[in-house]
Amino acid sequence: MECCGPGYASPADAIRAPREKILYTIAIYTGTGIQKPDYLCTIDADPDSPTYSEVIHRLEMPGIGDELHHMGWNACSSCFDDSSMSRSYLLVPGVRSSNIHIVDTATDPRAPRLHKVIEGSEIKARTDLSAPHTVHCLGSEIIISMLGNAKGEAPGATCIWTRISTSSVDGKTRWATSRSVMISGTSPATM
Structure with missing residues (x-):
């Protein structure tokens, strides 16, 4: 199962792949009364490791009250054939x-460390x-569902972040918004 980009060529290849050795999840303080920054947890998921099932790192965000939510990668499994x-x-x-926090996991x-905050x-x-x-990664863009307009009022929309340069997180990006557009798809249940 040779790979030249991120992800796998098929769901079946992903199932056969080696298990993840680390996991990332968020921890938030919203509603607790605790005034500390939310953080990204790194968990050791390697059963052969002495720190298996433990939180091995916490990356605090720079501000308080972010309420971190559904994170996503800068590159998608659909980029399997793209070595760049x-x-x-x-x-x-x-x-x-x-805020959108960009975390360097490489x-x-x-x-992991904080690369940039937009x-x-x-x-x-x-x-x-x-x-x-x-956050959802696509083959060439990142799509972010936004819950409201700039004033925080409905309706929200999707924000599409298109790479202009070789790095999708260097600040040289184009933002596009789409309102009243539904993106959906289906795929066969077989592998």
């Missing part, structure tokens, strides 16, 4: 702050949207 793509960054949205996967004020100014909810 790699899963190097997690995009971690803050639904309350409207330099040290067991201790401030909610910039997102609102460039897209007239707020409250990023879910």
Whole structure:
């Protein structure tokens, strides 16, 4: 099962692949009364490791009250045939702050670091949207569902982040918004 880009050529190949050795998840303080930054947890998922099933790293975000939400990769499994793509960054949205945190997972996967924060004020100014909810990577873009306009009012929309340069997180990006568009698809249940 040779791979030249991220992901796998088929769901069957993914099932046969080696298990993940680390997992990333978010931890939030929303509603707890605790005034600390939310953080990204790195969990050791290697049964042969002495730290198996333990949180081995916590990456705190720079602000308080983000309410981190559904994160996603900068590159998708559908990029399997594209050797220029790699899963190097997690995009971690803050639904309350409207910030999008870009986390470098390639330099040290067991201790990811914050690469960049795209401030909610910039997102609102460039897209007239707020409250990023879910990040999905596509073959060439990243789509982010946004829950509201810049004032936080309904309706929300999708924000499509298109790579212009060789790096999708270097700030040289084009933002496009789409309202009243539904994207859906089906696939056969067989593998």
